[in-house]
Amino acid sequence: MRYLDEIRKKKPLIHHITNYVVANETANLTLCLGALPVMAHAIDEVEEMVEHAQALVLNIGTLDRTQIDAMLAAGARANERGVPVVLDPVGAGATQLRTDAAREIAKNVRLAAIRGNAAEVSILAGYRADIAGVEALGAAENIERVIKELALKLDCVVCATGPIDHVSDGRHVARVANGHPMLSTVTGTGCMCTTVVASHIAVAQDRFDAAVHALAAFGIAGEHAAAEADRKPGTFHQELYNAVFALTDDEVDAEKRVEILREE
Amino acid sequence: MRYLDEIRKKKPLIHHITNYVVANETANLTLCLGALPVMAHAIDEVEEMVEHAQALVLNIGTLDRTQIDAMLAAGARANERGVPVVLDPVGAGATQLRTDAAREIAKNVRLAAIRGNAAEVSILAGYRADIAGVEALGAAENIERVIKELALKLDCVVCATGPIDHVSDGRHVARVANGHPMLSTVTGTGCMCTTVVASHIAVAQDRFDAAVHALAAFGIAGEHAAAEADRKPGTFHQELYNAVFALTDDEVDAEKRVEILREE
Amino acid sequence: MRYLDEIRKKKPLIHHITNYVVANETANLTLCLGALPVMAHAIDEVEEMVEHAQALVLNIGTLDRTQIDAMLAAGARANERGVPVVLDPVGAGATQLRTDAAREIAKNVRLAAIRGNAAEVSILAGYRADIAGVEALGAAENIERVIKELALKLDCVVCATGPIDHVSDGRHVARVANGHPMLSTVTGTGCMCTTVVASHIAVAQDRFDAAVHALAAFGIAGEHAAAEADRKPGTFHQELYNAVFALTDDEVDAEKRVEILREE
Numbered sequence: 001m002r003y004l005d006e007i008r009k010k011k012p013l014i015h016h017i018t019n020y021v022v023a024n025e026t027a028n029l030t031l032c033l034g035a036l037p038v039m040a041h042a043i044d045e046v047e048e049m050v051e052h053a054q055a056l057v058l059n060i061g062t063l064d065r066t067q068i069d070a071m072l073a074a075g076a077r078a079n080e081r082g083v084p085v086v087l088d089p090v091g092a093g094a095t096q097l098r099t100d101a102a103r104e105i106a107k108n109v110r111l112a113a114i115r116g117n118a119a120e121v122s123i124l125a126g127y128r129a130d131i132a133g134v135e136a137l138g139a140a141e142n143i144e145r146v147i148k149e150l151a152l153k154l155d156c157v158v159c160a161t162g163p164i165d166h167v168s169d170g171r172h173v174a175r176v177a178n179g180h181p182m183l184s185t186v187t188g189t190g191c192m193c194t195t196v197v198a199s200h201i202a203v204a205q206d207r208f209d210a211a212v213h214a215l216a217a218f219g220i221a222g223e224h225a226a227a228e229a230d231r232k233p234g235t236f237h238q239e240l241y242n243a244v245f246a247l248t249d250d251e252v253d254a255e256k257r258v259e260i261l262r263e264e
Numbered sequence: 265m266r267y268l269d270e271i272r273k274k275k276p277l278i279h280h281i282t283n284y285v286v287a288n289e290t291a292n293l294t295l296c297l298g299a300l301p302v303m304a305h306a307i308d309e310v311e312e313m314v315e316h317a318q319a320l321v322l323n324i325g326t327l328d329r330t331q332i333d334a335m336l337a338a339g340a341r342a343n344e345r346g347v348p349v350v351l352d353p354v355g356a357g358a359t360q361l362r363t364d365a366a367r368e369i370a371k372n373v374r375l376a377a378i379r380g381n382a383a384e385v386s387i388l389a390g391y392r393a394d395i396a397g398v399e400a401l402g403a404a405e406n407i408e409r410v411i412k413e414l415a416l417k418l419d420c421v422v423c424a425t426g427p428i429d430h431v432s433d434g435r436h437v438a439r440v441a442n443g444h445p446m447l448s449t450v451t452g453t454g455c456m457c458t459t460v461v462a463s464h465i466a467v468a469q470d471r472f473d474a475a476v477h478a479l480a481a482f483g484i485a486g487e488h489a490a491a492e493a494d495r496k497p498g499t500f501h502q503e504l505y506n507a508v509f510a511l512t513d514d515e516v517d518a519e520k521r522v523e524i525l526r527e528e
Numbered sequence: 529m530r531y532l533d534e535i536r537k538k539k540p541l542i543h544h545i546t547n548y549v550v551a552n553e554t555a556n557l558t559l560c561l562g563a564l565p566v567m568a569h570a571i572d573e574v575e576e577m578v579e580h581a582q583a584l585v586l587n588i589g590t591l592d593r594t595q596i597d598a599m600l601a602a603g604a605r606a607n608e609r610g611v612p613v614v615l616d617p618v619g620a621g622a623t624q625l626r627t628d629a630a631r632e633i634a635k636n637v638r639l640a641a642i643r644g645n646a647a648e649v650s651i652l653a654g655y656r657a658d659i660a661g662v663e664a665l666g667a668a669e670n671i672e673r674v675i676k677e678l679a680l681k682l683d684c685v686v687c688a689t690g691p692i693d694h695v696s697d698g699r700h701v702a703r704v705a706n707g708h709p710m711l712s713t714v715t716g717t718g719c720m721c722t723t724v725v726a727s728h729i730a731v732a733q734d735r736f737d738a739a740v741h742a743l744a745a746f747g748i749a750g751e752h753a754a755a756e757a758d759r760k761p762g763t764f765h766q767e768l769y770n771a772v773f774a775l776t777d778d779e780v781d782a783e784k785r786v787e788i789l790r791e792e
Contacts, residue, residue, distance in 0.1 A: 013397045020284040020548040021555055021567050023326075027285055027451040032497050037451065038358070038397025039285050042328035045359040052358070052396065062551075064570035094566070094580070095573040132580065133541045133566025185773065187555040187565065233560050234769030241498030245449065277661045284548040287590075291549055291715040296761050301715065302622070302661025303549050306592035309623040316622070316660065505762030509713065 002249040003200050003213050008034030012054030012202035014195060015083075017041050017071050019061025019090065022188030026057075029192040032245040035199040041067060046074035054202035056083055058109070059191055060101050061090035061134070068101045075109030084112035084201045088194040092116065093123035093131040106154060112201050113157040113211055114150070115194040118143050121160040125150040136162065144173045144261075157201075157211045161193055165215045169208035176212060177257035178219025180226040185233035186240070193218045196244075216256035221247050223255070266513040267464050267477050272298030276318030276466035278459060279347075281305050281335050283325025283354065286452030290321075293456040296509040299463040305331060310338035318466035320347055322373070323455055324365050325354035325398070332365050339373030348376035348465045352458040356380065357387035357395040370418060376465050377421040377475055378414070379458040382407050385424040389414040400426065408437045408525075421465075421475045425457055429479045433472035440476060441521035442483025444490040449497035450504070457482045460508075480520035485511050487519070530777040531728050531741050536562030540582030540730035542723060545569050545599050547589025547618065550716030554585075557720040560773040563727040569595060574602035582730035584611055586637070587719055588629050589618035589662070596629050603637030612640035612729045616722040620644065621651035621659040634682060640729050641685040641739055642678070643722040646671050649688040653678040664690065672701045672789075685729075685739045689721055693743045697736035704740060705785035706747025708754040713761035714768070721746045724772075744784035749775050751783070 013036045016026060023039050030037035040049045043066070050056050056078045058071045078085045087109075089102035102124050106114070114121065118139030119129035125147070127140035140146045143166055147158040152170035160166045165176040183189045197214040204210035224243035229235035277300045282290060287303050294301035304313045307330070314320050320342045322335045342349045351373075353366035366388050370378070378385065382403030383393035389411070391404035404410045407430055411422040416434035424430045429440040447453045461478040468474030488507035493499035541564045546554060551567050558565035568577045571594070578584050584606045586599045606613045615637075617630035630652050634642070642649065646667030647657035653675070655668035668674045671694055675686040680698035688694045693704040711717045725742040732738035752771035757763035 011396075013399075015397070019567070021551040023285040024289060024451060025552060028497070028501070031449055031451055036397055036399050038355070039283070039326055040355070040359070040397075041326060042361060044329060045327070045361040048359040048361075049397070062567055062569060063573070065572060091566070091568070095568070095576045097570060097573040097576075132539075133543070133564055133568075133577070135541075135564050185559055187552060187559055231774070232770040233556070233773050234766035237556070237769070238498035238502055238766055241501070242496040245497050246495070275660075277663075279661070287549040288553060288715060292761070292765070295713055295715055300661055300663050302619070303547070303590055304619070304623070304661075305590060306625060308593060309591070309625040312623045312625075313661070502762035502766055505765070506760040509761050510759070 003203065003210060004247060004249045006203040007199050010203050011036050012199060013038060013052060014055050014057060014198050014202065015040065015050050015053035016057045016059065017046060017067065017074055018057060018059035021061055022191040025188045026191050026195045028241055029244060030195050030199060032241045033196060033199050041070055043070045043073055046070050047077040050074045050078045050083055051081055053083055055198040056085045057088065057194055057198045058085060058105060059088040059090055059194060060098055061191060063098055063101055071105055072108055075105060079110045085109055086113045086115060086194060086198040086201065087111050088191060089116045089120045089124050091134040092120040093129055094133055099123055111154055111156040112207055113159065113197055115159040115161065115197050117190060118160040118162050121158060122146055148173055157207045159197060159211055159215060161190060161215065167211050167215060172208060173261045174212045175259045176215040176219060178216050178223060180222040182226045182230060182233065182236045183222045186237045212258055213252065216258055217247060217252045220252055220255045267467065267474060268511060268513045270467040271463050274467050275300050276463060277302060277316060278319050278321060278462050278466060279304065279314050279317035280321045280323065281310060281331065281338055282321060282323035285325055286455040289452045290455050290459045292505055293459050293508060294463060296505045297460060297463050305334055307334045307337055310334045311341040314338045314342045314347055315345055317347055319462040320349045321352065321458055321462045322349060322369060323352040323354055323458060324362055325455060327362055327365055335369055336372055339369060343374045349373055350377045350379065350458055350462040350465065351375050352455060353380045353384045353388050355398040356384040357393055358397055363387055375418055375420040376471055377423065377461055379423040379425065379461050381454060382424040382426050385422060386410055412437055421471045423461060423475055423479060425454060425479065431475050431479060436472060437525045438476045439523045440479040440483060442480050442487060444486040446490045446494060446500045447486045450501045476522055477516065480522055481511060481516045484516055484519045531731065531738060532775060532777045534731040535727050538731050539564050540727060541566060541580060542583050542585060542726050542730065543568065543578050543581035544585045544587065545574060545602055546585060546587035549589055550719040553716045554719050554723045556769055557723050557772060558727060560769045561724060561727050569598055571598045571601055574598045575605040578602045578606045578611055579609055581611055583726040584613045585616065585722055585726045586613060586633060587616040587618055587722060588626055589719060591626060591629055599633055600636055603633060607638045613637055614641045614643065614722060614726040614729065615639050616719060617644045617648045617652050619662040620648045621657055622661055627651055639682055639684040640735055641687065641725055643687040643689065643725050645718060646688040646690050649686060650674055676701055685735045687725060687739055687743060689718060689743065695739050695743060700736060701789045702740045703787045704743040704747060706744050706751060708750040710754045710758060710761065710764045711750045714765045740786055741780065744786055745775060745780045748780055748783045
């Protein structure tokens with residue numbers, strides 16, 4: 001499927017309930033991708049807003065109790081209306097509030113996908129992992145098994161991103177080797193990646209295929225940006241938007257480094 | 265009037281109660297223009313803060329009930345002290361909360377100006393319009409009549425921006441044809457435009473003239489930025505600040521594309 | 529001490545309770561410096577989060593009552609665990625809420641350092657000063673005496689930044705002449721500077737020396753960025769991250785313009 005063409009043609013509305021650190025950056029990333037962002041967090045409007053959306057992103061990066069309630073309400077309405085929900089469990093494992101909130105959302109909302117770093121996803125799956133603030137230091141040992149288990153349990157696509165990204169739908173596991181170390185010099189590139197996943201799923205039939213394409217596309221955009229701005233994080237940040245805006249499906253097909261491990 | 269010179273000389277303080285998506289970007293735009301931004305939203309301080317300001321921006325981009333109360337309190341105090349108030353009804357029409365809040369503010373606060381996209385302004389005026397999140401899809405048919413009516417009713421200047429901007433004070437209507445499609449690839453350029461309008465009104469006698477100049481100036485800055493960075497939204501975003509910072513009144517006079525329809 | 533090397537080696541976690549205007553920018557600055565940022569404000573998690581941090585930044589830039597409570601709770605826990613706390617009293621003097629909050633925090637939390645503009649620091653020390661929103665217009669007359677008094681009273685390092693930065697630990701006063709006027713064309717450079725101070729103190733034994741190095745380093749980064757982008761605030765903003773990322777201890781030693789007034 002030509003995902004980027006499809007996103008640019010359909011312009012899906014991506015409703016974000018997200019943290020104030022990256023609200024601007026993820027909105028801009030959404031626009032560069034060709035989708036439409038809307039950021040709305042108030043319990044008084046999230047249910048109505050999500051009805052008009054083609055995907056809902058729940059990102060717990062700067063969480064408080066009020067926001068958890070809004071996420072649960074928006075998630076329930078999204079489920080009723082068939083709007084796919086993507087969870088970004090930012091900082092799960094760093095505090096009890098975040099661990100509990102991520103698990104509460106995963107339990108109460110039917111998720112289409114989860115995108116976190118390997119530590120966050122491990123925590124969500126019930127394993128131990130090391131996290132400093134929102135930075136993964138160490139994850140569960142066999143991350144491929146962990147995400148497969150979690151995907152099976154929640155019947156959704158699970159993405160654990162890092163130097164190599166891993167994706168599973170509970171049956172298959174994919175490894176995506178695109179990306180660049182400069183992505184870790186800019187805050188919120190994980191959150192941006194979640195937005196890319198949500199925008200792909202918003203127009204997709206096959207969510208596993210969509211998530212794999214999303215991670216490859218975002219990784220390739222990172223490679224393109226780094227080619228313009230290696231060792232300069234400020235410049236890289238700007239070039240990342242340029243690269244996403246300019247990226248084509250043909251480039252993704254040509255440059256993706258994806259290995260799919262099919263279930264025997 | 266040489267508005268940009270005047271703003272840079274007087275450095276008006278622009279108090280924003282605004283959304284967390286564009287708080288940084290509008291603060292930077294205010295600085296580039298030569299004015300001083302302050303972002304303060306707590307009901308405990310907005311009345312005191314606005315007393316020291318030369319304009320107040322009320323932007324409902326990420327709204328909740330607490331913020332509406334703060335906006336009403338700040339607006340009332342601004343009215344008492346003669347501080348001009350500019351409303352940006354972001355997403356009016358997208359949810360009942362936003363539609364109601366925009367109307368409640370317009371009813372209870374004496375506004376100097378309103379700046380929204382054509383759909384938001386149409387909704388505020390009581391017409392139907394199509395909006396996806398915060399993106400105008402379709403507005404009331406005769407936007408010039410709509411803004412004239414609304415301006416007359418509220419005794420303020422109404423700006424509906426888009427490919428062509430329309431401004432009215434209830435008697436005249438102006439069309440401003442400056443701008444560039446790249447402005448729609450960066451989130452918050454509408455909110456930035458509202459800040460430019462507020463900064464102009466902060467130093468102006470004639471608010472209609474000030475708003476027209478503001479829209480022309482911001483549109484020209486967009487054209488200048490696009491000349492440096494067409495098809496590159498990340499670069500365009502940065503060049504937009506550069507362009508606003510460098511813009512002169514002489515350039516605005518030379519490059520503005522404004523048509524004023526005087527009342528017969 | 530080779531502070532930048534040390535920060536890049538130890539990667540201290542800097543927990544920020546900060547304003548939504550600069551949350552993204554200070555997180556990115558932290559990363560460029562080589563430290564790890566985490567932004568967390570909820571009373572339900574700040575105490576747990578700060579236990580894992582090597583420094584805590586309390587920045588009152590967009591304050592409300594809820595946030596003050598979270599700051600006091602996080603500060604108390606940081607004190608118990610020996611995590612150094614750095615206060616940025618943004619806008620103290622602009623409203624009673626901010627003045628009171630800054631003083632309440634200074635009274636109840638044992639601070640390692642304070643970083644504000646001269647007006648904010650003067651207000652915090654109990655003097656009169658002129659402030660427009662968050663912009664210092666005039667400070668207490670003898671800023672060196674003021675910060676020395678305040679440093680002595682609170683037993684912490686006090687930094688009053690401006691065209692010349694002043695630092696005192698109650699015994700010595702340092703003047704740091706690095707920096708560039710372009711720093712005032714971008715919002716949040718003061719907040720970024722506070723983050724640099726906190727990151728230095730996180731790895732330091734001698735907090736006065738660390739603060740002086742931090743101000744020199746950030747000022748030099750501003751000079752480097754301006755060399756790439758003078759008169760272009762958008763470009764300067766991006767180059768500032770590049771400059772901080774590339775800065776070395778050797779450059780700071782070679783380019784710092786610091787005068788230390790030792791107590792006779």
